[in-house]
Amino acid sequence: MSEHTRPLNRQDYKTLTLAALGGALEFYDFIIFVFFAAVVGELFFPADIPEWLRQVQTFGIFAAGYLARPLGGIIMAHFGDLVGRKKMFTLSILLMAVPTLAIGLLPTYASLGIAAPLLLLLMRVLQGAAIGGEVPGAWVFVAEHVPAKRIGIACGTLTAGLTVGILLGSVVATLINTSMTQQTIHDGGWRIPFLLGGAFGLVAMYLRRWLQETPVFIEMQQRKALAEELPLKAVVVNHRKAVVVSMLLTWLLSAGIVVVILMSPVWLQKQLGIAPALTLQANSLATVMLTLGCLAAGTVVDRVGASKTFIAGSLLLAVCSWLFYHLTAGNPAYLFPLYGLVGFSVGVVGAVPYVMVRAFPAEVRFTGISFSYNVAYAIFGGLTPILVTLLMNVSPMAPAWYVLALALLGLGVGIWLRQDIHQPDSVSESSPAHI
Secondary structure: OOOOOOOOOOOOOOOOOHHHHHHHHHHHHHHHHHHHHHHHHHHHOOOOOOOOHHHHHHHHHHHHHOOOHHHHHHHHHHHHHOOOOHHHHHHHHHHHHHHHHHHOOOOOOHHOOHHHHHHHHHHHHHHHHHHHHHHHHHHHHOOOOOOHHHHHHHHHHHHHHHHHHHEEEEHHHHHHHHHHHHHHHHHHHHHHHHHHHHHHHHHHHHOOOEEEOOOOHHHHHOOOOOOOOOOHHHHHOHHHHHHHHHHHHHHHHHHHHHHHHHHHHHHHHHHOOOHHHHHHHHHHHHHHHHHHHHHHHHHHHHHHHHHHHHHHHHHHHHHHHHHHHHHHHOOOOHHHHHHHHHHHHHHHHHHHHHHHHHHHHHHHHHHHHHHHHHHHHHHHHHHHHHHHHHHHOOOOOOOOOHHHHHHHHEEEEHHHHHHHOOOOOOOOOOOOOOO
16 A cells, blocks of 8 residues: 555544644634623723724724734745744744733733733734644645545644634633623633633643654755745745635635634524524534534545535535525524534535645645635635625625625636646645646
């Protein structure tokens, strides 16, 4: 049995477990802010400003993390392509854990004045830089460790780990809000999830020291095949098609996560009048199903390839999202089964990193994925909530139409990828996939 087709061994499972665990904890650290945005806004801004201004400033600080992703990701990817995947993989989790811990210890506006929100902003920027390097770096790291015929399940497992981070944030926020009074949370309980996140991140960083540099990078070092020019320049000049496809798939990924998982609870509450507690329970179910969907997509893409996976997965997403938004509006009793079903269908995004990893040659792979993913996510991830909210003034079913449009985009990419049938068998090969 060749190296490309062998089953996963004990070392592969160890690598996947540690990478997915670290990714889950890092994603938790990044998104936990949004669950406590209200109390953070009250504590880190003057008490006498209008409520709308407080919300704008608070979510502006949250958004700063997204805006910092491209720059942080590109810088970390640059060094990841030149000095090693493992070093940047470890740095990213340290760069996330320390600011998260610091947020939990920051003095409030009452103690520090204007310096308090400025320090909070700085911590969010550092978090954004970290997550910008973590996600692409994790995909590259696991893909270059496993056999070529197992890249899909490796990347799907990692992506599933990231979704577990979202679920963990939701669970911790629910526990804090149900076990403490609002006054207790205001007096210091809000700090607990940040302190936990920072501590867990440091533990995950310690565990990552047992990981090994990827065989692909070691081989490039030995062959002296590392990028001779600025990796970002090589990506932009020589791999434009790969960048375009990667950005389109990132748009699909961001639409599924942002609209279906993050925005739907508010839509269910505002449009259908469903109780917040019920929508959050259904959202937790959808997130669990999303995790399973990512694993399923990773398994399928290894067996049938990217084209068939995205054609079938996008069609499934289109049908399930349409059923969810329209049937739930007519009969809320369908909430749990339909939200779970559409959550599973969003799992097609678990196959996105498979295409990205195979689209770029090894010497610029980290930079190529990081540039494409982070720039696209900063644009589409940031604009999607605004666009969908504006469209809801035209139709309350705007989220359904938006997800349907992006599912059709995924279908189009899947059909276009049919020409991509002569990809190299190994991600270690220097020539990119033919896209």
